[in-house]
Amino acid sequence: MLRLSRQKGLAAVEATLVLPIMLLLLLAIGEFGRMLYEYNTLTKAVRAGARTASVSPNAGNFDVTLVQGKTKNMILYGQETVGTKTVLPGLKAEDITITPTMIGDDTYVEIHVSYDWQPIFGETFNTFFGNSISLNFPLQTSMTMRALL
Template identity: 80%
Template sequence: MRLSRQRGLAAVEATIVLPLILLMMMAIGEFGRLLYEYNTLTKAVRAGARTASVSSNPGNYDVSLVQDKTKNMILYGQEIEGTKTVLPGLKAEDINVSPILIDGETYVQIHVSYDWQPMFGDTFNTFFGNTISLTFPLETSMTMRALL
């Protein structure tokens, strides 16, 4: 007798729970993509710092001589300008390459601020008419001694 009254209960429960489970799965996927892009950005900055640390003018380090190669290494993964960037939306203006003098030693510091954007939209609409921005900057920097 009780079985006949609970016949559609599983379908109702699935209808209530399924959107929440899908939202959680999408959030976990976006978080994984965020970590992947941050890792890619950090590796690109590390490769750019290695490129910038090697002086093309032995004995006298000049950051302007390696700045273009360094930015290309971070943007495209190679010293010459390419067609596809390592991360979507990464621009040369996001990259700051500067020399630093510490205790008579020359160091090169690279700082990158990349605006990360979620795959499914830049904002989240709330029930009260407000929107929450989901974009935020991923920032990473690397300091390496210049090889003269």
């Protein structure tokens, strides 16, 4: 009997020690999953933008105002016209680079996007030693597609 009464508080002490580590691990897994989701969304948006640029009627001579505008709108809003909400929060037109390239008689459209990923739970992680680790980093993706005339 005496031995059981000493063990009663041990579970509470173990839970107090393990719970913060488990919560930190769960939050890190959630943030990693969210980052992968946003990278996948960004890649699909760039693929849709490259497809829009490659099938546009003016893709051969690559009219800057028409084709690039439609392409950027497709990447930003998921449609060829200006929308109200971007596919990713904080994605801007300045993050998108569209470069037409002539190889022989063919025109290729290369699209590169650099998106600054922002974690939900803070931009830095403070360590126990007084240092902080930045959690911001760019998600970069690119796509090259031949323009269909």
